[in-house]
Amino acid sequence: MSAEETRKVHSTPNLDQLEDGPWPSFVTGLKRLRDSKGKKYAGMMNDLLGQLEHSYTNRLGYWKGGTVSVFGYGGGIIPRFSEVADKFPESKEFHTLRVQPPAGLHYTTDILRQMCDIWEEHGSGLIAFHGQSGDIMFQGTSTENTQRAFDALNDIGFDLGGAGPALRTSMSCVGHARCEVSMYDEIKAHRSVINEFLDEMHRPAFPYKFKFKFSGCPNDCVNAIHRADFAVIGTWKDDMKVDQDEVKAYVGEVGRKYMIDSVISMCPTRALSLNDDDTLEVDNKSCVRCMHCLNVMKKALSPGDERGASILIGGKRSLKVGDLMGTVVIPFLPLDTDEDYENLVELARTVMEFFAENALEHERIGETIDRIGMPAFLEAIGVNPDPNMVKHPRTSSYVRTDDFTEEAEKYFERKARTEAAE
Amino acid sequence: MTEAKVATKKPRLPDEHGVPDPFQYMHPVMKKNYGNWAYHDRPRPGVLHHVSKSGDEIWTVRAGTQRQMDVYTIRDLCDIADTQGDGFVRFTTRSNIEFMVGSFEKVPAIIKALGEKGYPVGGTGNSVSMISHTQGWLHCDIPGTDASGVVKSLMDMMHEEFIKEEMPNRVRITTSCCQINCGGQGDIAINVQYTKPPKINHDLVANVCERPAVVARCPVAAIRPAIVNGKPSLEVDEQKCVCCGACYPPCPPMQINGADSTKIAVWVGGKHSNARSKPAFHKLVVANLPNNAPRWPEVAEVVRKILYAYKDNAKDWERMGEWIERIGWPRFFELTGLAFTKHHIDTWTGSRHNMNMSTHIHF
Numbered sequence: 001m002s003a004e005e006t007r008k009v010h011s012t013p014n015l016d017q018l019e020d021g022p023w024p025s026f027v028t029g030l031k032r033l034r035d036s037k038g039k040k041y042a043g044m045m046n047d048l049l050g051q052l053e054h055s056y057t058n059r060l061g062y063w064k065g066g067t068v069s070v071f072g073y074g075g076g077i078i079p080r081f082s083e084v085a086d087k088f089p090e091s092k093e094f095h096t097l098r099v100q101p102p103a104g105l106h107y108t109t110d111i112l113r114q115m116c117d118i119w120e121e122h123g124s125g126l127i128a129f130h131g132q133s134g135d136i137m138f139q140g141t142s143t144e145n146t147q148r149a150f151d152a153l154n155d156i157g158f159d160l161g162g163a164g165p166a167l168r169t170s171m172s173c174v175g176h177a178r179c180e181v182s183m184y185d186e187i188k189a190h191r192s193v194i195n196e197f198l199d200e201m202h203r204p205a206f207p208y209k210f211k212f213k214f215s216g217c218p219n220d221c222v223n224a225i226h227r228a229d230f231a232v233i234g235t236w237k238d239d240m241k242v243d244q245d246e247v248k249a250y251v252g253e254v255g256r257k258y259m260i261d262s263v264i265s266m267c268p269t270r271a272l273s274l275n276d277d278d279t280l281e282v283d284n285k286s287c288v289r290c291m292h293c294l295n296v297m298k299k300a301l302s303p304g305d306e307r308g309a310s311i312l313i314g315g316k317r318s319l320k321v322g323d324l325m326g327t328v329v330i331p332f333l334p335l336d337t338d339e340d341y342e343n344l345v346e347l348a349r350t351v352m353e354f355f356a357e358n359a360l361e362h363e364r365i366g367e368t369i370d371r372i373g374m375p376a377f378l379e380a381i382g383v384n385p386d387p388n389m390v391k392h393p394r395t396s397s398y399v400r401t402d403d404f405t406e407e408a409e410k411y412f413e414r415k416a417r418t419e420a421a422e
Numbered sequence: 423m424t425e426a427k428v429a430t431k432k433p434r435l436p437d438e439h440g441v442p443d444p445f446q447y448m449h450p451v452m453k454k455n456y457g458n459w460a461y462h463d464r465p466r467p468g469v470l471h472h473v474s475k476s477g478d479e480i481w482t483v484r485a486g487t488q489r490q491m492d493v494y495t496i497r498d499l500c501d502i503a504d505t506q507g508d509g510f511v512r513f514t515t516r517s518n519i520e521f522m523v524g525s526f527e528k529v530p531a532i533i534k535a536l537g538e539k540g541y542p543v544g545g546t547g548n549s550v551s552m553i554s555h556t557q558g559w560l561h562c563d564i565p566g567t568d569a570s571g572v573v574k575s576l577m578d579m580m581h582e583e584f585i586k587e588e589m590p591n592r593v594r595i596t597t598s599c600c601q602i603n604c605g606g607q608g609d610i611a612i613n614v615q616y617t618k619p620p621k622i623n624h625d626l627v628a629n630v631c632e633r634p635a636v637v638a639r640c641p642v643a644a645i646r647p648a649i650v651n652g653k654p655s656l657e658v659d660e661q662k663c664v665c666c667g668a669c670y671p672p673c674p675p676m677q678i679n680g681a682d683s684t685k686i687a688v689w690v691g692g693k694h695s696n697a698r699s700k701p702a703f704h705k706l707v708v709a710n711l712p713n714n715a716p717r718w719p720e721v722a723e724v725v726r727k728i729l730y731a732y733k734d735n736a737k738d739w740e741r742m743g744e745w746i747e748r749i750g751w752p753r754f755f756e757l758t759g760l761a762f763t764k765h766h767i768d769t770w771t772g773s774r775h776n777m778n779m780s781t782h783i784h785f
Contacts, residue, residue: 017717018574018717020578021575021581022581023486024488025488026488030492032492052568056568056716059567059684059713059715060559060679060680061563062559064563072436078561080561096561100441100442102446103441108511109500109503119493127491128517132554139560157439158442159436159438159440177448178452178482179462179472180460190441202438219697220695220701223515223694225696226607233696262739266698268698290696291695292697292698295697298461299461302461318601318603319641322641323607
């Protein structure tokens, strides 16, 4: 107890100002940890607060990376060593364990309490739900305790996530568990794909990071198109379902003007029309499954039955060519039978193998595709061109087309085969 | 529970569990109706009511959190779930916590308990949800600012818009502590934007940095190897440098942060969803705001102006970018009172596609 009694609490005049106001304060939380009587992390959190206050004063960060890992794995720990450890020695090591959450981010209070107990024992008591890649971030432990913390979390069924040039932790939306517009089994897709390739996550050997995200519909609640190298977005192929009585009830409720202004006119492909009797006409061949009318008229409209996913590849953030969105590579992948999900896993394998073999160091797959051209990428992964892949055909004449006729014949052959199969 | 494992001297090989099976942690009503939901509505802001095709119902109470949570906070939230709820929670992509219950009678008690503990109930429907969040000074090795503090300051300012559903459509805000933009795209994005080239400590470069990798990292080829004071180092062509900070992570002696260089920019009109318009990137509207810890008042003021110009002028269901698309950029700058400068005109690869190639002019 003497260390506790003699410990000088760092003053934090800047951080103190973040305890006011109605939003929950992380500073209050950090102070609760600092002021915990008899806890091993109290001193660490005092110095952590001291360093953070130092950052607020000087407006500079004071962490540097390094190499810390657990036995058997090459990634998943984010090492942090303080550059101002002379002033704040107890938080000189403050590493994060990135831990993969259950798909869909479901928890019982029991499992959360077990995590809290483990992190009180071996870490700082500070946990973030969740990081931008989807990890539970157990923030703040020493090099010595990293292995212990991991072993304890591993014993209750949890595993490290990705870091560095590797397959990264994935995210899936709430989907089938609580959403009426979920178009495929997100949990099954998420776990089937990621758990097949754990070696690529735990032992980083890729040119750079590779991320999957799984959204059950085009509302894309896990931001897959912007943030994932491989985005799986639920959609459907057949006609949307319309309950005309519910349509009439909705028009009765909001009025015809609102219905026209806020539903009919907002359809991006002018596929909707309001009939004189307040029923809805849908031009399903023109509908692009944007979700707007379904979002607004939840009871009246629902997706069709022929469900699956669109696959968009190449999304990433700024570094280094600028932000890229994923673009359509597979317009529709059926996701119904076990075989369909195996096809998804095989597609993931093909794309990751292409990435591992062809991307330059520190190059994301979207940049690789830009470098070599989409046609070469499609050929490499064995996917045929489809007009749904482009906004419009090329506008530049700088292309060699002497095999155009053969390519067109292939197109007509594929078309005939598809039609025969239907 | 864990003591026996801790005593182990030799580390053991990990059990490669991968993504945990969530069904063991899922509310039984959700498990029973998995893939079989019919529709949902919102009895009040912060509460969702889902009805399955079998007629089963589940209610969800959503509350904002500080994301970086101490174990006491997590246990408080667990206590609420155990005593007022069914013991099942989940988190949203934006770090809101959700309490699922099989009976509507439990909803008011959860809301009351959350209120007493200071957790705002909201973030549903057409509200301003929690800001998506990066690490900042608390834990990042290259941050220009602090994420948690910026988010706390802004969410204090927008608290009313979190607990109500009075926006034209949902508003998704993001923060990023450097130009890598880990926070992602947003209706409004508050991102560090550096304004000066890196300051190089030439004594350290040779020992700390893999120089060819650093040269390769630069998006504008402004870095070249050089001998400085007799030591192998790197130099930056400051005419070419766009001050992006990409060289700093692989080469910490190329310090990009500093009182005169770490500024904050605000971007608008990013959108993830495919609803109505296609997904969109956010666009620059203000740069060079001061990195004014601990409360960032200048940033909060700009965000407030943009948010309420949108709230007062957008039509129902228009997202920020869609509203601007309709009214035009001239009107956006007018309504927000912000300046339009040469720096808003894109100069990066493909920039010509961002010019107005038409006579569609807003007067």
